[in-house]
Amino acid sequence: MKTEGASAKAKRRAGERATEEVEDGFVVGLGTGSTTAYAIEAIGEAVADGLKVQGIPTSFQSRQLALEVGIPLTTLDAVETVDLAIDGADQVVDDPDSSAYGALIKGGGAAHTREKLVDSAAERFVVVADPSKLADRLERSVPLEVLPDAHTVVEDRVRDLGGEPTLRDAEHKDGPVVTDNGNLVLDCEFGAIDDPAELAGRLSSVPGVVEHGLFVDLADATYVGTDDGCEVRE
Ligand code: 5RP
Numbered sequence: 001m002k003t004e005g006a007s008a009k010a011k012r013r014a015g016e017r018a019t020e021e022v023e024d025g026f027v028v029g030l031g032t033g034s035t036t037a038y039a040i041e042a043i044g045e046a047v048a049d050g051l052k053v054q055g056i057p058t059s060f061q062s063r064q065l066a067l068e069v070g071i072p073l074t075t076l077d078a079v080e081t082v083d084l085a086i087d088g089a090d091q092v093v094d095d096p097d098s099s100a101y102g103a104l105i106k107g108g109g110a111a112h113t114r115e116k117l118v119d120s121a122a123e124r125f126v127v128v129a130d131p132s133k134l135a136d137r138l139e140r141s142v143p144l145e146v147l148p149d150a151h152t153v154v155e156d157r158v159r160d161l162g163g164e165p166t167l168r169d170a171e172h173k174d175g176p177v178v179t180d181n182g183n184l185v186l187d188c189e190f191g192a193i194d195d196p197a198e199l200a201g202r203l204s205s206v207p208g209v210v211e212h213g214l215f216v217d218l219a220d221a222t223y224v225g226t227d228d229g230c231e232v233r234e
Contacts, residue, residue: 008034010130010225015039017230018086018128018223024052027079029118030066031087032059032111035128035225039086044069056082058118059111060180076121085122087115090213092127092222093196094134094233102222102233103196107143107213110168110179116211120218127222134224138196141187142203143168143213150208151184157206161199163188183210 004012015038022028022043030040040055040062047053047070055071056079057063066073076082091105104127106112119125142163146154151167158165168177168185177185193199196216203212222233 006227007130007132010227011035011128012038013225013230014128014130014223015086015225016042017225017232018126019043019046021084021124021126022046022051022053023083026083027054027056027074027081029082029085029087029122029125030055030057030062030071031085031115031119032062032109033088035088035130036062036086037065039128040065040071041069044071047071054079056118058087058114059109061109061111076118082118082122083124085119085125086128087119087125089127089129089133089215091135091138091140092129092133093136093138094222095136098136100138100196100216102219103138103217104215104219105138105140105142105213106215107145107185110143110145110177110185112143112213113145113179113181113211116215116218119215124220125218127219128225129222130225138193138214139191141166141189142193142199144186144188144203145179145181145183145210146186147208147210148182148184151186154186154206154208158186158188161190161202163190181210
């Protein structure tokens, strides 16, 4: 029998606990990734039990899972309000004394453009994570979704900003990762990022960058699954 590892358990606890915020009649942004998948499955179970919600998926992957578990879907332009978004993260600043507390790096699943669109449209955005995602400072590589024609030009601009870009390759086949929007992804190493808001502004101003994976001042809370429960950071 396959056993669930500690990280998977923590992800499941975070995803399932965050789902308790979903109320009848809510429009819910459905993030992307393995942690959010637990939330989508839990929402599917609640729908089967009679909860009325509509979901807005942030990727092909989350759309497929939502359809599989029976969540009725809608789109951003068809609703007036997104009540709640639940989404994962690759890194979260967890130091309450830091001015960047709650800032995120996202885009490990190359879905950060739609994720940012939906998460920032939501009245409340909650992050679901396991403890491995928590850090005092952001220091993972920052994904940039870039127009295909622009990738070499953007690479030069990233180097000018002190970063080292790598075009993300698809696993198991030759060629780069292509996003749901038909674009490419550059993973950019900047080392420890002391001021994510400043870097976010600089990256946003580079022509050819569709969206970067720095999420600053967007998250309202983080659900962190642990060995025996779930902690909520507001
Ligand atoms: C996708 C994302 C994911 O939310 C992030 O990569 C976390 O994924 P996981 O929950 O599988 O660790 O940003 O673009």
